[in-house]
Amino acid sequence: MSSITDVESTLSRISSHKGVKGVLICNHSGSAIRSSLPSDITEQYSALISQLAAKASSVTRTLDAEDDLTFLRIRSKKHEIMVAPDKEFLLIVVQDPEMGGE
Amino acid sequence: MSESKYADPDPQTDPIDPSYKQQPLPGSSSYDDSNNDQPSSESKLDPENDDDSTSTDALPPNPPKISPFTDFSNPPTLLQPPTNSRFHGSLTTDTSTSCDLLTSKDTSTQAIMTSSSGVQVDFKADAEHCKPIKKHCKEDKKDDENDDYDDDDYEEEKGGDENADLLNFLKKVAPGMLDELRSNLESQAFDNVEKDWGGIGSSENTVDHLHSLTLDWSKIEITAKQHNNGSLNDFGRNEAKINTAAEEEIPGLETTGVAWNATGAIIIATFGLLNNPGWCNSRGALAAWNLTDRNFSSRKPSVFVEHSSHLMCVIAHPVKPAVFVAGSFNGEILVYDTSLPSPLTAASKIDDYFHREPISSLSFVPDPVSNGSYVLVSVSGDGKVLFWDIDKLKAPTRGVMVLKESKENSPRLGGSALATQGEGGGDLWVGSEGGRVVRVQGRDKAPAKPGKMKACDMKWSTNALQAIYRVPAHQRDELIRLIEKRAKSDKRRGVDLSAIYAARPPFSSIFPVGTVFSYRGHEGRVGGIDCSSFSKKVFATGGSDGEVHVYNMLSKDPIRVLEGRGAVSAVKWSKTRSSILAWAGEGGVVVSDVINGEETTLSPAWKEPTSTNSSSNDDENLDDAPPAPSTNSIFSSLFKPATFSSLAFNGKVRNLIAAGDANGVVHVWRLPQDLVGRTNQISEEQARRCEERSDELRIR
Numbered sequence: 071m072s073s074i075t076d077v078e079s080t081l082s083r084i085s086s087h088k089g090v091k092g093v094l095i096c097n098h099s100g101s102a103i104r105s106s107l108p109s110d111i112t113e114q115y116s117a118l119i120s121q122l123a124a125k126a127s128s129v130t131r132t133l134d135a136e137d138d139l140t141f142l143r144i145r146s147k148k149h150e151i152m153v154a155p156d157k158e159f160l161l162i163v164v165q166d167p168e169m170g171g172e
Numbered sequence: 173m174s175e176s177k178y179a180d181p182d183p184q185t186d187p188i189d190p191s192y193k194q195q196p197l198p199g200s201s202s203y204d205d206s207n208n209d210q211p212s213s214e215s216k217l218d219p220e221n222d223d224d225s226t227s228t229d230a231l232p233p234n235p236p237k238i239s240p241f242t243d244f245s246n247p248p249t250l251l252q253p254p255t256n257s258r259f260h261g262s263l264t265t266d267t268s269t270s271c272d273l274l275t276s277k278d279t280s281t282q283a284i285m286t287s288s289s290g291v292q293v294d295f296k297a298d299a300e301h302c303k304p305i306k307k308h309c310k311e312d313k314k315d316d317e318n319d320d321y322d323d324d325d326y327e328e329e330k331g332g333d334e335n336a337d338l339l340n341f342l343k344k345v346a347p348g349m350l351d352e353l354r355s356n357l358e359s360q361a362f363d364n365v366e367k368d369w370g371g372i373g374s375s376e377n378t379v380d381h382l383h384s385l386t387l388d389w390s391k392i393e394i395t396a397k398q399h400n401n402g403s404l405n406d407f408g409r410n411e412a413k414i415n416t417a418a419e420e421e422i423p424g425l426e427t428t429g430v431a432w433n434a435t436g437a438i439i440i441a442t443f444g445l446l447n448n449p450g451w452c453n454s455r456g457a458l459a460a461w462n463l464t465d466r467n468f469s470s471r472k473p474s475v476f477v478e479h480s481s482h483l484m485c486v487i488a489h490p491v492k493p494a495v496f497v498a499g500s501f502n503g504e505i506l507v508y509d510t511s512l513p514s515p516l517t518a519a520s521k522i523d524d525y526f527h528r529e530p531i532s533s534l535s536f537v538p539d540p541v542s543n544g545s546y547v548l549v550s551v552s553g554d555g556k557v558l559f560w561d562i563d564k565l566k567a568p569t570r571g572v573m574v575l576k577e578s579k580e581n582s583p584r585l586g587g588s589a590l591a592t593q594g595e596g597g598g599d600l601w602v603g604s605e606g607g608r609v610v611r612v613q614g615r616d617k618a619p620a621k622p623g624k625m626k627a628c629d630m631k632w633s634t635n636a637l638q639a640i641y642r643v644p645a646h647q648r649d650e651l652i653r654l655i656e657k658r659a660k661s662d663k664r665r666g667v668d669l670s671a672i673y674a675a676r677p678p679f680s681s682i683f684p685v686g687t688v689f690s691y692r693g694h695e696g697r698v699g700g701i702d703c704s705s706f707s708k709k710v711f712a713t714g715g716s717d718g719e720v721h722v723y724n725m726l727s728k729d730p731i732r733v734l735e736g737r738g739a740v741s742a743v744k745w746s747k748t749r750s751s752i753l754a755w756a757g758e759g760g761v762v763v764s765d766v767i768n769g770e771e772t773t774l775s776p777a778w779k780e781p782t783s784t785n786s787s788s789n790d791d792e793n794l795d796d797a798p799p800a801p802s803t804n805s806i807f808s809s810l811f812k813p814a815t816f817s818s819l820a821f822n823g824k825v826r827n828l829i830a831a832g833d834a835n836g837v838v839h840v841w842r843l844p845q846d847l848v849g850r851t852n853q854i855s856e857e858q859a860r861r862c863e864e865r866s867d868e869l870r871i872r
Binding site: 074076077080081083084087088089090095103104141143145150152154156158159161163165167 | 335337338339341342343344345346348349350352353354356357359362
């Protein structure tokens with residue numbers, strides 16, 4: 071059970087960071103595993119971002135076979151979506167950097 | 173590789189279970205329900221934080237009963253311990269269904285739906301399902317050994333605690349993520365990006381005053397002194413500075429020239445006084461701001477160099493992004509490379525055969541002989557137009573005299589402005605202090621590979637031979653004798669360009685008359701000339717009589733006369749839109765559409781510091797809090813009507829224009845799209861698109 075609390079505490083540490091609007095973990099097939107966001111938004115994020123991350127890593131590896139995607143960030147008008155992909159899971163953090171700055 | 177999986181939609185995609193929407197999600201708490209809106213505050217996300225918001229790093233003493241993180245992998249109730257088969261069920265069914273998530277939002281609910289409705293999948297079957305994913309990973313990974321190990325380990329791990337996996341994963345990525353979150357808040361990378369969206373409500377159709385670049389003389393003093401000493405010593409010039417920096421008062425210099433570099437990122441300005449009555453014994457300066465630099469500050473230029481006399485004009489090298497050429501009040505041509513610690517790389521001497529008077533204008537023309545290189549053209553108040561190779565500033569390669577008429581003995585014109593046609597080393601247009609505007613023959617008559625002259629005894633360099641070819645035939649022999657005699661007495665081994673000038677040949681023979689045509693001109697000093705980059709025949713002039721003329725190069729009288737609103741000291745054609753002409757002067761900076769007559773005045777309207785990003789950033793960048801003297805000078809300058817002395821369109825970032833004013837401030841504006849776009853049709857199309865977009869928004 072200790073690993074559960076550790077997972078939770080790490081996630082809450084991230085989500086309590088300035089400007090963070092949501093944290094979610096999903097697997098590479100796009101299903102969410104943990105999320106701090108409402109369910110419908112979680113689904114959208116996990117499904118769409120995991121595909122984008124897959125595409126991004128495929129692009130990276132096509133450009134250079136020895137390379138691989140390690141981090142993906144999407145800057146939008148409202149948010150910055152940051153994705154840390156790993157072999158099994160993706161950590162997705164949605165941040166509003168403007169809000170955090172003030 | 174991986175996208176191929178997504179490219180083929182699985183035909184077995186299940187229809188959506190209608191019961192799903194009503195069914196409460198596993199683990200979704202009341203907290204989740206209250207947060208339909210995305211921009212929910214962070215404190216809500218983490219209930220723990222409400223009590224003790226300062227210690228965010230503290231671990232919760234007990235596992236929270238209601239976790240803020242919806243655990244989608246768990247079965248419907250949290251009390252029921254997760255079974256592996258369920259978790260895997262969610263994994264595998266989803267693998268096959270998530271493929272068309274991008275097109276249909278509803279299918280994205282599939283994964284959770286199947287897991288929450290408790291589809292039981294046999295563990296073995298599940299493991300088989302999982303394997304393709306693993307294999308897929310393996311194919312892409314390089315180190316197979318490592319992967320094999322994982323593969324063996326895989327089932328055990330899955331059989332074990334999946335939270336351990338999650339924890340390992342988080343341990344790996346969380347520190348990096350936290351770092352990114354932190355740096356994201358501090359990053360200024362996107363500070364000015366928002367303005368460029370170009371959508372509704374953006375600044376697309378208004379003129380934006382972006383920056384007021386100023387020099388804070390009090391702060392620069394010390395560093396500048398070192399710079400100046402360094403460059404002088406390095407360069408080994410004899411001229412001592414007349415005043416030491418300490419004795420000198422902080423000069424109230426004007427901006428005499430502005431230029432954008434080849435990449436459009438750096439703006440460079442020269443400082444001096446345009447109406448210096450006599451001998452100039454105070455310092456001038458050159459400063460460069462890199463607008464894209466993350467440490468950009470409008471009061472701290474990225475490069476600052478002082479010079480022993482006022483600098484009068486500046487031009488950027490058309491290709492090399494760090495190379496700039498400035499002209500000084502004393503007649504020196506100075507080449508700066510801002511990428512070097514000591515930026516002054518070369519300077520011309522002051523000589524009767526070079527420039528003796530303030531250099532009023534500079535221009536680069538493509539070298540007609542060697543492809544890809546450029547010739548520098550300079551004009552000064554002494555009536556000479558000289559051509560230089562900026563790598564060999566010892567002596568000009570050639571020169572022409574600017575006279576009132578094309579006759580030998582007509583008076584010289586003190587050149588005040590120069591324009592060159594973009595292509596070829598053809599004609600030049602020169603404006604004079606007295607208001608004359610003349611066309612000057614700029615074509616080189618000398619052959620590219622001159623043959624040896626009979627009269628030559630010594631070895632002549634190619635440049636020197638070319639110079640002799642330019643001399644009228646009947647004077648050549650005499651001139652060669654004169655030059656060789658001098659060269660021998662100077663114990664030179666051969667004759668090069670500097671040997672020719674050292675021999676003091678008669679002016680008329682070495683500098684032919686360049687004037688070929690005279691235009692109506694102005695009633696006062698010609699402040700600026702510029703050739704259109706679209707039409708080879710069109711050029712425009714601006715004069716202190718307050719008029720702007722647009723000429724066809726073949727006719728004496730202007731084809732259009734525009735009211736300049738006070739003396740005009742710089743004229744520039746837009747590089748992107750053929751009908752746009754801008755001028756700067758007493759009346760401010762005016763951007764005019766020559767065809768339809770619409771004029772836009774760019775005012776240096778000083779907004780409150782909060783409204784411009786640049787100024788608010790400056791306060792952060794400059795550590796010492798209240799920037800006292802410099803802002804005062806800015807504010808006081810606002811109450812005087814600013815007189816602009818120089819102007820430059822950005823060649824790369826098409827909508828930027830810069831102008832320097834008489835108070836030493838360089839202003840940067842962003843022009844609206846309809847003054848920048850290539851044709852009217854484009855801007856109309858953009859307007860249409862804009863309307864469509866606003867319609868869409870309204871419908872929503």
